[in-house]
Amino acid sequence: MYQGVYHGSKKHEPDLDKVMRRAWDNGMDKMIITGGSLNDSKKAIDLANSDSRLFATAGCHPTRCTEFVADPDNYLNALRALIKENHDKVVAIGECGLDYDRLQFCDKEVQLKYFEFQLKLSREFNLPLFLHCRAAADDLVDILQRNKEDIVGGVVHSFDGTIEALEKILALDLYIGINGCFI
Ligand SMILES: [Zn+2]
Numbered sequence: 001m002y003q004g005v006y007h008g009s010k011k012h013e014p015d016l017d018k019v020m021r022r023a024w025d026n027g028m029d030k031m032i033i034t035g036g037s038l039n040d041s042k043k044a045i046d047l048a049n050s051d052s053r054l055f056a057t058a059g060c061h062p063t064r065c066t067e068f069v070a071d072p073d074n075y076l077n078a079l080r081a082l083i084k085e086n087h088d089k090v091v092a093i094g095e096c097g098l099d100y101d102r103l104q105f106c107d108k109e110v111q112l113k114y115f116e117f118q119l120k121l122s123r124e125f126n127l128p129l130f131l132h133c134r135a136a137a138d139d140l141v142d143i144l145q146r147n148k149e150d151i152v153g154g155v156v157h158s159f160d161g162t163i164e165a166l167e168k169i170l171a172l173d174l175y176i177g178i179n180g181c182f183i
Contacts, residue, residue: 020051029053034095034130036061038078041090045082048089057130058083059094059121063105065114072117079118083125093121094130095157098143101134111136116143122151129154131174137165144172 002016023031033048033056035041041058048056058079060067068075083090096118098111122129133140133156144151156169158179169176 024053030055032057032091032130035059036095037064037067038075038082040064041079041082045086045089049086054089055091056086056089057092057094058086058090059092059096059118059130060114061095062097062099062111062115062132063102065106065110068114068117069110072114076118076121079121080124083121083127087125090125090127092128092130092154093118093125094154095132096129097132097156098136098140099132099134100136112139112143115140116147119143119147120150122154123149126152128152129174131156133159133161133165137161137168141165141168141172144174148172 002019003014004010004012020031030053033044033054035044035056035058037060040061041056044056045058048054060075060079083093096115098115099106100108100111103111119129121127129151131140131154140156153173153175155175155177157177159166159169159176160179161169166176
């Protein structure tokens, strides 16, 4: 992250410090670093531990859900332990969800199974969900409705779906985030 490497080639020197300094200088009070897998979540938490204004999410992104396959319980327990040890820094479960635009990284069945599998962490730790949804709103809404008791709110980030999908998400008392890429 912010190492200056894009598509395997180095474009500039690492600049995370500069990026964060610009944010603080321009009035940002707090930031949440997104975790996208067990390892990513550890890195996000390490970074969050370096500054009292930084927080992190912990969970497994839809394109990384193959990481669950070998030993699902063990993977979930490792996420659990990480959240427990860093309960003052982890502020959401995620990012997790469904991404049908990028099935080349993880097939649909695996995404569906392990998105649902990690949802219980929300109620367990009383943390909201940081949700990712691409071309999969109906299935995402289905799973969230089915597990309503296990979830403690959340936001679908970078929402780029239809008005129908938006209404279904809002009806679940969830929020959406809008990304500048989708103008
Ligand atoms: Zn995302």
